[in-house]
Amino acid sequence: MIAEHAAAAAPGALAVARSAAANVDNAALQMGLTLGWHIVLAALGVAFPTLILMAEWRGRRRGDKVALLLARRWAKTFAVLFAVGAVSGTILSFELGILWPRFMSAWGPVFGFPFTLEGVAFFIEAIFLGIYLYGWDRLSPRAHLLSGVPIAVAGLASAWFVVTANSWMNSPSGFRLSHGKLVSASPWAAMINAATPTETSHMIIAAYIVTGFVVASVYAVGMLRGHTGAYHRLAFRLSFWTAAILTPVQVIVGDFSVRYVSASQPVKLAAMELVQRTSRGVPETLGGVLIGGKVVGALRIPDGLSLLNSFSPHARVLGLDIVPAAQRPPANLVHLSFDLMVAIGFGMFFLALWGAWLARRHRPAERSRWFLRAAAVAGPAAVAAMEAGWLVTEEGRQPWIVYRHMTVVQAVNPEPGLWAGFWVVLALYTVLTLVLGYLLARLARAPLPAEPTEADVAAVKVV
Amino acid sequence: MAQAVLVFLWAGVSAYAVLGGADFGAGFWDLVAGGARRGAAQRDLIEHSIGPVWEANHVWLVFVLVVLWTGFPLAFSSITSTLYIPLTGVALGVILRGSAFAFRKSVADLWLRRVFGAAFAASSVITPFFLGAVAGAIASGRVPAGVAAGDVFSSWINPTSVLGGVLAVGTCAYLAATYLTADARRAGQPGLAAAFRLRALVTGVVTGAIALGGIAILHSDARVLYHGLTGRALPLVVASGVLGLVSLALLARRYFTLVRVTAAAAVLCILWGWAAAQYPYLLVPSLTVPAAAAPSASLVALVVGLGIGAATFVPAMILLFTIFQRPVTER
Numbered sequence: 001m002i003a004e005h006a007a008a009a010a011p012g013a014l015a016v017a018r019s020a021a022a023n024v025d026n027a028a029l030q031m032g033l034t035l036g037w038h039i040v041l042a043a044l045g046v047a048f049p050t051l052i053l054m055a056e057w058r059g060r061r062r063g064d065k066v067a068l069l070l071a072r073r074w075a076k077t078f079a080v081l082f083a084v085g086a087v088s089g090t091i092l093s094f095e096l097g098i099l100w101p102r103f104m105s106a107w108g109p110v111f112g113f114p115f116t117l118e119g120v121a122f123f124i125e126a127i128f129l130g131i132y133l134y135g136w137d138r139l140s141p142r143a144h145l146l147s148g149v150p151i152a153v154a155g156l157a158s159a160w161f162v163v164t165a166n167s168w169m170n171s172p173s174g175f176r177l178s179h180g181k182l183v184s185a186s187p188w189a190a191m192i193n194a195a196t197p198t199e200t201s202h203m204i205i206a207a208y209i210v211t212g213f214v215v216a217s218v219y220a221v222g223m224l225r226g227h228t229g230a231y232h233r234l235a236f237r238l239s240f241w242t243a244a245i246l247t248p249v250q251v252i253v254g255d256f257s258v259r260y261v262s263a264s265q266p267v268k269l270a271a272m273e274l275v276q277r278t279s280r281g282v283p284e285t286l287g288g289v290l291i292g293g294k295v296v297g298a299l300r301i302p303d304g305l306s307l308l309n310s311f312s313p314h315a316r317v318l319g320l321d322i323v324p325a326a327q328r329p330p331a332n333l334v335h336l337s338f339d340l341m342v343a344i345g346f347g348m349f350f351l352a353l354w355g356a357w358l359a360r361r362h363r364p365a366e367r368s369r370w371f372l373r374a375a376a377v378a379g380p381a382a383v384a385a386m387e388a389g390w391l392v393t394e395e396g397r398q399p400w401i402v403y404r405h406m407t408v409v410q411a412v413n414p415e416p417g418l419w420a421g422f423w424v425v426l427a428l429y430t431v432l433t434l435v436l437g438y439l440l441a442r443l444a445r446a447p448l449p450a451e452p453t454e455a456d457v458a459a460v461k462v463v
Numbered sequence: 464m465a466q467a468v469l470v471f472l473w474a475g476v477s478a479y480a481v482l483g484g485a486d487f488g489a490g491f492w493d494l495v496a497g498g499a500r501r502g503a504a505q506r507d508l509i510e511h512s513i514g515p516v517w518e519a520n521h522v523w524l525v526f527v528l529v530v531l532w533t534g535f536p537l538a539f540s541s542i543t544s545t546l547y548i549p550l551t552g553v554a555l556g557v558i559l560r561g562s563a564f565a566f567r568k569s570v571a572d573l574w575l576r577r578v579f580g581a582a583f584a585a586s587s588v589i590t591p592f593f594l595g596a597v598a599g600a601i602a603s604g605r606v607p608a609g610v611a612a613g614d615v616f617s618s619w620i621n622p623t624s625v626l627g628g629v630l631a632v633g634t635c636a637y638l639a640a641t642y643l644t645a646d647a648r649r650a651g652q653p654g655l656a657a658a659f660r661l662r663a664l665v666t667g668v669v670t671g672a673i674a675l676g677g678i679a680i681l682h683s684d685a686r687v688l689y690h691g692l693t694g695r696a697l698p699l700v701v702a703s704g705v706l707g708l709v710s711l712a713l714l715a716r717r718y719f720t721l722v723r724v725t726a727a728a729a730v731l732c733i734l735w736g737w738a739a740a741q742y743p744y745l746l747v748p749s750l751t752v753p754a755a756a757a758p759s760a761s762l763v764a765l766v767v768g769l770g771i772g773a774a775t776f777v778p779a780m781i782l783l784f785t786i787f788q789r790p791v792t793e794r
Contacts, residue, residue: 039713076569086518087558093528093660094554095542101610104532105540109757113764120772123522127779130515138786150779185757186765187533250519251767358612413544415611421551428555437568463514463568 017414021047024412026419027099032394033422034091036221036431041085043386046204047126047211047242048078048161050151055236056148060141066230070238070418072136072214074461077443079133079463084436085178086126099418103401103411106182110175113166113187114161121158124150133463156204163203166295167195170393171264172402193228196265198257199393205250206389209348209380217379218444221370228366231448234353236365240375241381244352254342262309266318267327268396271334273305275319280308282317287339289332329398337388337395344385351378465756467766468534473738475530479523480734481638481727484631486517488639490560490587491632492662495582499573506580508655510568512646516788519780521561537608538745542597544604545613549593556590559583572794588632595631599624603685603739604747608755622684626677633670634730640666641710641726645719647790656719663714667726671707674733677685687747691740699736703729 059068093115097104104112128150135144168174174190176183187292219236262269269275274285274295282305288298296434303313310316320328351374365371397403401411412418450454489509496509497503502752532539543550559582567579596619600606606613618624640663647655681689706729713722727762743751756762 016667024658080565080569083518083560086521087561090521090525090557091554093525093541094550095533097528098537098550098554099546100541105536108532108536108539109534109761112529112536112757113761113768115529115532117523119526119771120768120776121777122525123519123772124779126518126522127776127783130519130783134515134787182758185761189760210672265612331638336738408706410535413547413611415544415547415615416546417615421547424551424555428558435566436562443569 006079006255010463019118019416020409020412020414023414023418024409026422027412028408030422031092031095031099033429034088034095034425036390038085038088038092039386039390040210040383041081041088042102042209044078044081044158044227045085045215046155046207048081048215049148049155051211051215052078053145053148053196054242054431055234056145061146062437065454065457066234068457069449069460070189070235070453072444073446074171074460075136075462076460077440079129080436080439082129083124084432086122086428089122089151095456098399098421099413100408100411101413103406105404106406108174109182110172110185110187110190111165114164114168114191118158118161118165121154124154125158128154130140131413133287136462137458139362144404159204159207160200163190163200163335164191164193164196166393167199168334169400169402170199170397171195172405173441175356175392190328198253198260202250202253202257202389205246205253206386208387209246209250210379212239212241212246213348213375213382214244214379215239220375222444224369224372224376225367227444227448229448229450231452233364233366236375240355240365243378244355245350247345247349247352251345254345260308262317267323268320268329268334268392269309270318270320271329271331272338272394274331274335275305275317277321277375278316278319280306280314280316282315284308285335287336327399329396334392334396339393341385341388341392343390348378348382351375413456464759464762464766465534467649468530468756468762469752471766471769472527472530472534474736475523475527477731477734479520479527480634481730482516482520484591484635484730485638485642486513486520487560487587487591488635488637489513489643489677490564491636491641492643492659494584500575500664504652504655505658508643508647508650508652511650512643513564514568516783517564518561519783530765530769534757534762535745535752536757538609538750538755541608541612541746541750542601544611545615545618546597546600548615549596549600549619553590553597555594558585559586559588565685587635591631591635592628595626595627595629596620596624598631598737599627601746602627602688602741603681604687606746608746608750621778622680622689626673626680629673630670630677633666633673637663637670638726638730641714641719641722644714645723648719650727653715658690660714660717660719663722663726664711667707667711667714671704682786687744688737688740691742692736693742696736696739699732699739700706703732703736706732 028041052071055067055074056071058064059066126148131139131147132151135147139147168190172190173193174186176185216236218240219232219239223236223451224231233346236454256270258272261272273282274288275282276292276293276295277289279301284301284307285295286299286302288295290296297453298381305317306315307313320331353375354371355365358368358371366377399409401408484531489512493502493506493509496505497708528539531542553791563579563582563586567583570579571577600619600623603620603621605621605624619698640659644656644659644663647653648658678689678692681692706725710722710725710729713719741747743753745755757765
């Protein structure tokens with residue numbers, strides 16, 4: 001009877017495996033597209049409120065009309081960004097179940113908890129955003145400023161919670177298995193896992209740097225086009241320096257992150273550095289790709305990686321060969337993404353130094369066209385660095401969705417036809433990106449009063 | 464503990480239905496408001512009413528999803544894997560609705576407002592339809608326990624799902640019309656208030672009639688639900704009917720503030736009636752609440768987190784509603 005059952009089930013199981021294989025690549029692309037898209041808006045959602053509050057605070061304290069005008073106009077832009085960020089984040093919650101149902105049914109009880117707390121933080125954000133955006137004319141100046149504080153705090157908290165869920169995928173802990181089945185879970189331990197400190201701090205700082213430089217690049221372009229009035233100068237200063245002062249911090253946090261990865265996810269590090277064979281005295285590989293077992297086109301610093309990693313030129317570094325080929329991540333993608341992120345990271349750090357040097361010599365930024373050009377590039381570059389860093393984390397973990405516990409193929413929804421979702425989502429997101437870009441450009445180009453008065457400030461309808 | 468999580472879950476569904484549902488319904492009225500000139504006043508009222516609150520109301524949907532996957536992971540995966548087509552529809556509807564609404568508010572040009580308005584309004588109808596279809600799939604026992612265990616089409620293309628979808632759209636439209644009636648009166652627009660009062664009356668009667676006729680569909684298509692609704696959950700069903708009639712009477716006599724409460728209560732009675740009718744099954748007929756529940760430590764963490772969370776965001780939400788329900792004092 002049982003044998004009959006198994007025989008009957010076998011072709012079904014084969015069909016399921018086949019459709020899982022058909023679905024997995026597109027499911028990963030769909031998740032990647034929607035998540036990679038959301039990350040940009042999420043970063044702005046986390047850090048932009050801080051910029052707006054800084055502008056409003058300055059405006060209220062000093063009676064600075066320019067700062068108040070800036071706060072209002074930024075709030076108007078933020079209203080659009082937050083709305084799109086909120087709904088593009090909601091899609092991800094659906095996709096976790098639609099695309100990766102086995103991941104959720106097996107591990108939801110372990111790592112789902114921070115999402116609950118993130119939901120609470122999201123409530124606070126959305127509620128106070130409603131009050132803040134619609135309250136310019138309904139609240140006293142002080143109450144209005146205060147109503148913005150929970151948005152900034154909750155945004156930071158929700159970023160922290162969400163990233164702990166991702167860090168858990170890299171460093172799963174806080175559960176006990178028996179015969180492959182979950183028997184107990186400790187959600188607190190899962191949330192505060194070994195990867196949490198480095199991943200959350202690296203991501204949150206990235207959010208502020210990306211936001212600062214993206215906003216600054218808008219005004220750098222404006223100043224290059226000759227708009228060097230008080231409005232542009234203030235907007236540039238606030239945003240640029242918010243990002244700039246964090247760049248050295250990010251370099252240090254990034255270093256901690258790599259050390260953590262090297263200790264706990266050696267295969268990811270091997271991919272990041274194109275280390276094929278476990279050996280001593282491993283060179284640092286800058287650029288280059290792995291073709292047919294050979295690294296081509298790289299700049300190699302002898303013993304560099306061993307030195308960086310363990311402070312000894314002869315230190316051993318584990319290579320991709322510690323796991324079978326099927327368990328290795330796409331090394332070239334991970335390596336190039338990593339190098340891109342590090343290169344841009346240092347570039348932004350040097351840009352910050354350049355800005356500090358100009359400030360020390362009392363040379364206003366708007367007079368140095370080359371500095372402005374660099375700052376204009378810094379925004380898109382910061383976004384690219386963040387996306388690259390995210391690719392390192394995610395692709396470097398492949399083929400695992402939960403490191404060493406579940407692969408993406410095991411996790412994917414095997415229902416027929418799932419792969420088609422990617423094309424639908426791609427079409428929608430293409431349109432969405434174009435429209436959002438067009439509207440943001442329009443908002444940025446809206447004409448400014450030469451010398452803002454109270455009436456000009458009040459005339460900006462935030463929503 | 465699983466019961467406590469279930470109560471949180473259903474409270475989230477309830478809040479989303481009466482708050483988020485009304486926001487979708489407002490989109491429905493935006494859709495049928497007529498040409499740009501004729502519908503302008505209605506659209507302004509709609510924008511004004513849902514603008515400050517829709518994002519907060521929308522979070523209830525996220526809340527429901529996370530509580531479901533943390534507390535009842537197998538139920539979540541069974542639903543999302545089998546019903547991936549309508550749920551993808553919901554997800555896309557959500558992003559289209561939210562983006563288009565925000566986009567429309569940020570522009571003044573008529574042609575852009577038309578394009579975004581159409582996207583906003585259409586997605587406001589499609590999304591609740593799919594959500595109702597999902598509810599119908601679950602309620603009629605077409606989502607078996609297990610990942611990808613159900614049929615991707617017949618699970619949600621069936622009489623109960625269609626009934627669920629239509630009822631969801633009708634309920635959203637009805638709730639929105641009752642809320643907008645009061646908003647219009649407070650905004651000093653008696654003409655709009657009268658128009659929305661009429662719409663509330665019509666959609667209330669139509670939706671109620673569909674719900675009554677739906678009983679016959681459930682009798683043949685969703686037996687477990689039918690027996691539950693006519694058995695254990697009967698008091699709630701009757702209460703919903705009575706509240707529905709009371710709401711119509713209140714609307715007719717222009718008690719616009721009170722009718723918000725009774726209309727929402729009627730919807731809540733039906734939702735809790737559904738829950739009572741299929742309890743202890745999360746997925747009829749194969750998955751019960753205890754069988755679906757996560758390990759107890761997860762449930763405890765969830766209840767603690769939600770308890771503390773609710774203690775912070777519920778007062779904040781009340782603050783939000785009170786600020787925007789009182790008349791503007793221009794500063």
